[in-house]
Amino acid sequence: MNTEKMISGIKKELRSKVDKGYKKFNQERIAPHMTGFMGARIPDVKTAMKPYIKEYRALPIDTAFEVSWKLALTGVFELRIIAYELIYKRKKDYDKRHFDIVEKWVKNYLEDWNDCDNLCTHAVGALVSAYPGLAGRIVKWTEHKKFIVRRAAAVAFIFPVKRGEFHKTAFDIAGRLMYDENDIVRKGYGWMLKSLSESDREAVFKYVMRNKKIMPRTALRYAIEKLPREMRVKCIKKMEDKMKKTAVMCCLLCVFSFSGLYAEKASVINKEGSPYELSLNAEAGFVSVLSHSIKFGEDGTAFDYVKEGGQGVLFPFNRFTAELRLFDVHSLVFIYQPLEIVSVITAERPLQFYDTSFYEGDVMDVKYGFSFYRASYLWYFLKEGKNELGIGLSLQIRNASIYFKSAKGSYGMVTENVGPVPILKLAGKYHFENGFWAAVDADGFYASSEFFNGADYFFTGAIWDISSRIGIELDNGISPYLNLRWLGGGGEGTSQSEDAQGDGYTKNWLSTFSLTLGVDFK
Structure with missing residues (x-):
């Protein structure tokens, strides 16, 4: 069979279907960026193809690919449509090796979403x-x-997911394209999720609910289009804005700092003989991650942050504390602990x-953020002078804020969590005659109940924060000190x-050691 004659016949048939008015309208209003557009309407394009379908089906499969290849290479939009329509009609004859041809088309000859x-699909x-x-x-x-x-x-996965295939892969692709800057791409993976919802509505709903805070609006609306109304309403409901975690700390520091304006010279912020004593404390130094592993999903990767995640080096470490001592034996302590470790791997x-x-080989941005706020009450049941x-x-x-993202920002996994954790506390301090002092603080708790650890499900958890420090008390109420801390949990x-x-x-366990220099203001 003369394939060149077939190609020539298709071109001739197509030219007879050209509508100049439609071409002008399309170029001016619909797709001004489209190249090689002759001006035939899509139904007419398919009509021009029909006389040659039987001949095309009779071709050896490799020859059929060659014919479609030549039609696609003409640069004519309508002929590209025919090329892709014809080759799809031979899908039962596909061989795995034909993917190389198709991939070459995708990477080198697709010009717009129509071709794509x-x-x-x-x-x-x-x-x-x-x-x-x-x-x-x-x-x-x-x-x-x-x-494109x-x-x-x-x-490419719209055809399979409608048949109940590749659900996990579809969510993987959506995650990778989540942050794509191109709206055409966002619409593409939104369409894929919409198609997936036809075979697994619940899975798509849960995926959108988990990601609606970061999912572009275009992709989200495409994805939920075929979900029931009650599901769509939940998906598009706006999340309340979170309070900036630093705002509270800044306000507290301002209040405590201004209180120092009324202090006497013997103390930075307190009056001698007062039944209460206020102290402000700041630490700065470095933290070393001793061990850290995390796993998301029963079938997920057990990821070692130290060996694989760039946590084998030192990171900056800070802590801010405010303490109010009442009648010398009661103490209220407020701590803000920023803890954020970011690396590129x-x-x-x-x-x-x-x-x-x-x-x-993927280049990734990795963040582990587990900052916390802590309020404590202490009763000093044993007192002997200053000890x-x-x-x-x-x-x-x-x-908590944790993510694994492509360095290109095109996909990733993000998880965030806020919740309360009750803890037991122990503190002690000993003063030497030469003005030096030593102190120990220990906070810790272990629980295997959702009631105690603040989760809404059964969860085994633990936390420990143990520090020992030595410092010197100066005449003006300022005490510099050196602190060693073992902090961890999971x-x-x-x-x-x-x-x-x-x-x-989820499985997450962390153990760190920090060395800091601190100053206590009283």
Whole structure:
């Protein structure tokens, strides 16, 4: 069969369908950026193709790909549509090796979303459905510099997900493209999620609920289009703005600082003989991570932050404390502890965090933020001069923010959590005759109950914060000191919340050592 004659006949048939008025309207109003547009309407394009379908089906599959290839290379938009429509009609004859041809089309010859969708929602989708092992190669398209290739990564799975296939891969791609700067790409993965909702409505709803704070509005609205109304309402409900965590601390420091204006010379901020004593405390130094592992999802990667996550070096460390002593034996202590460790790494192996996957060699931004606020009450039951020993209780508010992101910012996994944690407290201080003093503080708790650790599900958790310091008390109420601290904790459990990511399972254990210089103002 003369394939050149077939191609020539298709071109001739198509030219007879050109509508100059439609061409002008399309170029001026619909797609002014489109190249190679002859001016035929889509139904007419398919009509021009019909006389040659039977001949095309009779071609050897490799010859059929060659014909479609030549049609696509003409640069004519309508002929590209015909090329992709024809090759899809041969999907039952696809071989795995044909993916190389299709991938070349995607990376080198797609010009706009029309081309992308015509090829990828049909031919590419059918190929990956027939050969699931190709999915990993398509996922890699999410990192391509061309926006149209990144869109192709998403829309290629529209055909399979409607059939109940590749659900995990679809969520992985959505995560990778979450922050893409191109709106065409965002619409693409939103469309993919919408198609997935036809076969797994609940999974898409949970995914959107988990990510609605960071998901671009365009992608979100596409994704929820086919969800029931009550689900859509929950997905688009605005989240209340969070109070900046530094605002409270700044206000407290201002109040305490202004109180020092009324202090006598013997003390920075207190009057001699007063039944109360206020002290402000600040520390600065470094923290070393002794061990740190985390796992998101029962089937997720057990990730070692020290060996793999760039936490094998020293990081800055600060702590701010305010204490109000009442009648010498009662103490109220307020602590703000920022703890944020950020690093840039190259994945040494494939990594899986809930629905988000990274591949060996991926460059990643990694953040572990576990700042907290703590309020404590201490009763000093043992007093001998300035020497004392006390016990009490603390309530800690954790403010966790953890992410693993592509360094390009195109995809990632983000988890945030705020919650209360009750803690037992012990404190003691001994003064030497030469003005030096030594002190020990210990906060800690272990619980295997959701009631005690603030979670809304059964969760095993622990926390410890043990410090020893030595300092000197100066005449004006200022005491500089050196502090050693062992700080750590973690937990393990499976959340039952509808907003939980993946299967809800989390395992996280951290142990750190810090060395700081501090100053206590009284």
